[in-house]
Amino acid sequence: MAVGRVTATTVLAVVVFAPTALAAPPPTPPAPPPPASSDGRILDALLGARADDVPGTQYREFTTTAAAGRVRGHLIRVDLANRTVAIRLLRPAVVSAVGTVPDLAARAGAIGGVNGNFFDQGGTGASVGVELENGALVKSAVPLGRRPAPPGPPGSSPDTVLGIGTDGVGRIGRVLFSGTVRLAGREVPLAGLNLYAVPVGGVAAFTPAWGGATRARTVCGSDTDAKAPCARDAVEVRVKAGKAVAVGPVGTTAVPAGEVALVARDAAAAGMRALRPGDPVDARWTALAPDTPPLRTALGALALVRDGAPWPGLQTSERAPRTAVGLSADGRTLFLIAVDGRQEASVGATLAELGRLVTDLGIPQAVALDGGGSTQMVRRPAGGRLGVVNVPSSSPLRAVADGLAVVPAGRDFPAGAGTS
Structure with missing residues (x-):
């Protein structure tokens, strides 16, 4: 994993391609639900593959049964051993920007894709969890109490990610953040990178990859309440080439190229405010994947299925559209899954039902992503739009x-933002 240093900042750039025209699916008339299987399975039918799949991918539709009615879903199977396709992180040019899945996928020249993790909707737009691309950390995860997502099932890790290793194999593991700021002869823990919620009493680093959204919002709220007042004491120190270049209020514009902004709040602010331009400051961070070999790509997610069974304790109270990503046991086949919901033709699923559905599809391990109105899946057939x-x-x-995208292998993608 790349280790951050304030002495060499890399600015993320995205090559933008003209979006292709989008073909909307025809409406599907509602149908009565078939009876549930006596063995407890909820999968009703998995339709045959299409004749127009891009090599390395396979798109299929399915229907399921649930207590509340018929459910319709969509599946893209990706052969990770096929070297003509690859999985990449799908995201805007900066952390604090958002875009629809079809727009982001069109710009990336994607073959297929789905939406990703929960995010700061209505706020900065930044994602809740880890984003790692090309082996470099783009952002770390916000405090647990500031995540607008259902908690993971009991026993699961809040640092769960869906990752693709440098060997091209998919894995479900963890990515942990570790960082420090060395200044005035002492060392201060660094709480995270490009966070929309700086922890109370903490210091977070922001790179140009954060974008132009104000960082002043990142010191509002507490670690458990987004509506709590903003920090009474907050300061920003901008650092370039190992030295402080500015000390003052938390910034409201983009971090200049070649610099890192260190934002401190509450108890951590006093020590940072004592710095003066020219003082030495050394900020370093790294992303650790303790459960897996080195990862090239990683996206924060909720644990859903392990060892061929749904995690015990998955949410059962809300039926909604759902997005999931699954892996074969050897990690060489990846499955993008979208379940329609909140409509007459498809009522959606609870997380527990989603877990059971994934196992009925024969997928032994999986994670859940953001659902509801965020659930979007796109596909480009061979020779099509x-x-x-x-x-x-x-x-x-x-x-x-x-989100996650299936792209032609060898397509150039920008390095993840951060310092290295």
Whole structure:
């Protein structure tokens, strides 16, 4: 994993391609639900593969049964051993920007894709969890109490990610953040990178990859309450080439190229405010993946299925559209899954039902991503146009923070933002 230093900042850039026209799926008439299977399975039918799949991918639709009615879903199977396709993080040019899945996928030249993790909707737009691309950390995860997502099932890690290793194999593991700021002869812990919620009493680093959104909002709220007042004491120190270049209020514009902004709040602010331009400051961070070999790509997620069974304790109270990503046991086949919901033709699923559905599809390990109005799946058939294949419940389409895309192998992608 790349280790951050304030002495060499890399600015994230995205090559933008003209979006292709989107083909909307035809409406599907409602149908009565078939009876549930006597063995407890909820999968009803998995339709045959299409003849127009891009090599290395396979798109199929399925129907399921649930207590509340018929459920319709969509599945893209990706052969990770096929070297003509690859999985990449799908996201806007900066952390604090959002975009719809079809727009982001069109710009990336994607073959298929789904939305990603929960995010700071209505605020900065930044994602809740980890984003790692090309082996470099783009952002770390916000405090647990500031995540607008259902908690993971008991026993699961809040640092769970869906990752693709440098060997091209998919894995479900963890990515942990570790960082420090050395200044005035002492060392201060660094709480995270490009966070929309700086922990109370903590210091977080922001790079140009954060974008132009104000960082003043990141010191508002507490670690458990987004509506709590903003910090009474907060300061920002901008650092370049190992030295402080500015000390003052938390910034409201983009971090200049080649610099890192250190934002401190509450008890941590006093020590940072004592710095003066020219004082030495050394900020370093790293992303640790303790459960897996080195990862090239990683996206924060909720644990859903392990060892061929749903995690015990998954949420059962809300039925909604859902997005999930699954892996074969050897990690060489990846499955993008979208379940329609909140409509007459498809009522959606609880997280527990989603877990059971994934196992009925024969997928032994999986994670859940953001659902509801965020659930979007796109596909580009061979020789065809990129189109939305599910029926999103949000109209117009919701702009999201990130996602996963299937892309042609060898396509250039920008290095993850950070310092190295």
